[in-house]
Amino acid sequence: MSLPPGFLDELRTRISISDVVGRKVMWDQRKSQPGKGDFWSPCPFHHEKTASFHVEDRKGFYYCFGCHAKGDALKFVQETENVGFMEAVEILAQEAGMEMPKRDPRAQEKQDRRTLLADVMEQAVQFFRLQLKTGAAGDARAYLQRRGLTAQALDRWEIGFAPDGWQNMWDALRGKNVPEDLIIGAGLAKPSNKGGKPYDTFRNRIMFPIRDARGRAIAFGGRAMDPNDNAKYLNSPETELFDKGxxxxxxxxxxxxxxxxxxxxxxxxxxxxxxxxxxxxxxxxxxxxxxxxxxxxxxxxxxxxxxxxxxxxxxxxxxxxxxxxxxxxxxxxxxxxxxxxxxxxxxxxxxxxxxxxxxxxxxxxxxxxxxxxxxxxxxx
Structure with a gap:
């Protein structure tokens, strides 16, 4: 059975590995630091008297310095309950109050589409970064300089620029044979109500890529350069990749x-x-x-x-x-x-x-x- 995109990420967000492991071990109170999410105990996988089994709540992983067992909450449930991966998911999903998804024969197709959308977003990141170096972005560069951002900082944060005009991004991606539905699906363009070509979502804005916890570009935030723009800051619309909340x-x-x-x-x-x-x-x-x-x-x-x-x-x-x-x-x-x-x-x-x-x-x-x-x- 394939799980829908994001299900495991949401599950890991809702559970605490120290809670899962804590049902099977006794924490060493002298060595553990609960306030920092740092826990130690004797290893549940091999016999020992010392506390060499380490759990890091913030990273979501465990590791034994004795027998070298390691993994996340799902792996721990698999090993201690002697169940398969999907059974472990079901156990933790029930604890987290998440309903297991019904079998979806299109799940792999959806995941493949998300991968394609993420690739389109990476192309958009590079397009915007390149545009920040052009003459059209002079005012944007001056603004960023006034805000104290060095060239190195601009690179670190991958800041870019969406030029004024209705189809700059659209034409650039279509020129690379990116399918129209993926450009729109990524939130980079919107269909025209007048029967013309779709138009760019971001125009005349400084662009900030928004990445998820795994580092994938999932959205953008755009700061308007026109002081009369109705929206000073504009986020990407919600997509298959991006849930603002x-x-x-x-x-x-x-x-x-x-x-x-x-x-x-x-x-x-x-x-x-x-x-x-x-x-x-x-x-x-x-x-x-x-x-x-x-x-x-x-x-x-x-x-x-x-x-x-x-x-x-x-x-x-x-x-x-x-x-x-x-x-x-x-x-x-x-x-x-x-x-x-x-x-x-x-x-x-x-x-x-x-x-x-x-x-x-x-x-x-x-x-x-x-x-x-x-x-x-x-x-x-």
């Missing part, structure tokens, strides 16, 4: 940095994340909408037990904090919480990094308030 900007690199002990910081936008990461705060992410969703909150808790939410110090920032607290309260579990770092009024992390440097941001993060304190202030 289940995605985070800079997810993969931030998850890796968080696993190395870096504090997880949640900012509001792309430029904040880039400024933070360039300033040394590598475990920084941003939601891709106006507010953090329940799914995104669970993703954050998978990376860190207590993420820091960095908000502007104005009334809108405080309101956003309260909305997030209301979302988080019913979902709280032991060891999970949030802290809130309120920036000086009128400034965001990007502003502070450029004007005052990383140390000023670190000082604000060090003073981040626990969620319960902010809630107490509201209720009293």
């Amino acid at each position: 289940r995605s985070l900007y800079n997810h993969g690199p931030a998850r890796s940095a968080s696993g190395r002990g870096s504090t997880l910081v949640v900012a509001e936008g792309y430029m904040d994340v880039i400024a933070l990461a360039e300033g040394g705060f590598q475990s920084s992410v941003a939601p891709l909408g106006t507010a953090i969703t329940e799914n995104q909150l669970q993703m954050l808790w998978r990376m860190s037990d207590e993420p820091i939410i960095a908000l502007d110090g104005d009334k809108a920032g405080i309101r956003a904090a309260m909305r997030l607290i209301d979302l988080a309260l019913p979902l709280l579990e032991a060891g999970k919480s949030l802290r809130f770092a309120i920036m000086p009024e009128g400034k965001d992390p990007d502003d502070m990094i450029r004007s005052e440097g990383p140390d000023a941001v670190q000082a604000v993060l060090d003073q981040a308030m626990p969620m319960v304190k902010l809630l107490w202030q509201r209720e009293t």
Whole structure:
């Protein structure tokens, strides 16, 4: 049986490997650090008295330094319950409250299409990056330079430019024989209501590729160069690759940095994340909408037990904090919480990094308030 795209990723997001393994072992309380998602126990796969079996919650893997057994939660269930892969998926899906998909003979066809869409997106990344080097992108380059982005930073973040005009991307991809349905399916173009050729989704915008936790380009965010544009920031439409409420900007690199002990910081936008990461705060992410969703909150808790939410110090920032607290309260579990770092009024992390440097941001993060304190202030 083939599983639909994204099912296993969602399952791994919902389960904690320490919970799965913890039913079979006794954690070594002296060696384990639950707050960091770091657990040790005697190995369940071979006889030993010392705690050489290591579980890392944030990475989702276990490893025994004695017998070298290793794997993820699914592998652990397979080995300890003596079941096959699909049975292990069913066991964990039931625990996670996920309904197993019905047999879908078209699942492989769908997966193949997603692979094709991801390839089209990579071509789009390269197209936009090339366009940023052209004469048409002069104003865009000047803007990015004013925002403090070096040429090296532009390369690291794969920032590009969508030129003005209706069919630049369309013509470039069709010139490479990319099928029309894949260009539209990737969210790079939209059908014309006037019977003409489809038109580009992004025009006259600085482009930020959005990658999933596995590093695949799944969407774009575009910053308008025209100050009169109705949408200052525009995300790709939702596609077979992109679900806005289940995605985070800079997810993969931030998850890796968080696993190395870096504090997880949640900012509001792309430029904040880039400024933070360039300033040394590598475990920084941003939601891709106006507010953090329940799914995104669970993703954050998978990376860190207590993420820091960095908000502007104005009334809108405080309101956003309260909305997030209301979302988080019913979902709280032991060891999970949030802290809130309120920036000086009128400034965001990007502003502070450029004007005052990383140390000023670190000082604000060090003073981040626990969620319960902010809630107490509201209720009293």
